[in-house]
Amino acid sequence: MQALHENARISFAELARRVNLSAPAVADRVEKLERAGVITGYHAAVDPARIGYPIQCLIELTAKHLDYFAVIEEVRSMHQIVECFSVTGSTGLMVRVVVDSMPSLQALIARLMQFGDTKTSIVIDMPVTPRLPPLPGGE
Known part of the structure; x- marks a missing residue:
């Protein structure tokens, strides 16, 4: 989740590589976090x-x-x-x-x-x- 917080545009393939899981497994976990309300949105950081x-x-x-x-x-x-x-x-x-x-x-x-x-x-x-x-x- 830290990598996703740092860069919400990271691909599931790159995220999977970082956490040693498959891209489908990462996509499934992210979807579960969204459904559970843990991930509430994705935002651009603007100065x-x-x-x-x-x-x-x-x-x-x-x-x-x-x-x-x-x-x-x-x-x-x-x-x-x-x-x-x-x-x-x-x-x-x-x-x-x-x-x-x-x-x-x-x-x-x-x-x-x-x-x-x-x-x-x-x-x-x-x-x-x-x-x-x-x-x-x-x-």
Whole structure:
């Protein structure tokens, strides 16, 4: 699964070679993982800076309790928000945003502030890129 996570475009033949199985056996295992919901999709990794969004931030949003579901709907409609997590603690929501400029960030923060308090942290580096947790059985 690690090889598939690193390169979702790898052929079953190449994947089979790496794990010492036949291509049909690998295809069968991948299909089972998809059906079980372990593999939920295949995605291209895109560098936001290369498509015009050089600024990445994490914004904590402490949404007013009664407005929570309305806030979620608003957040879903904001294209600058690329991830949103509902978290424990006083924050409520943690969003990752990408913007093209500081004025765009300022406008986004102002829009979010109508729903509650915000705390913004600008991402300067990503020392750990998205990765899989250790797999059971060392597969």
